[in-house]
Amino acid sequence: MESNIPSIFKAKLNDSKISKIISVAEKLGFNPLWLMFVMHFESGISTTATNPVSGSVGLIQFTRDKAGVSYKTINGKRYELSVIKNMTFNEQIGPGLRVL
Numbered sequence: 001m002e003s004n005i006p007s008i009f010k011a012k013l014n015d016s017k018i019s020k021i022i023s024v025a026e027k028l029g030f031n032p033l034w035l036m037f038v039m040h041f042e043s044g045i046s047t048t049a050t051n052p053v054s055g056s057v058g059l060i061q062f063t064r065d066k067a068g069v070s071y072k073t074i075n076g077k078r079y080e081l082s083v084i085k086n087m088t089f090n091e092q093i094g095p096g097l098r099v100l
Helices: 015-028 032-043 081-085 089-093
Strands: 071-074 077-080
Touching (some): 015 032, 077 081
16 A cells, blocks of 8 residues: 555655554545545644634644634543644544544
8 A cells, every 4th residue: 555655645754654544544444545635635744734714723624622612522532722733643643632
């Protein structure tokens, strides 16, 4: 699979991150390229990306739960968006948030 990764992703992701994406996607039963495309579209594959209009943050642009709050609830746990924005790549995509 790694040999089929488009150069646009290889330019932004090292082998370790590509392997992590493949692992997560396979665990969920979908094509890893889909996850890479979402990350590229939503954040340019940047963990610190912030949407200036919605305030969404991170690789897949986590949004707050509702207007007037600054947190996102994931698997029953609240995360401040500022905390998500400062998480590493592996924390955002892996067991740190336990989203995937």
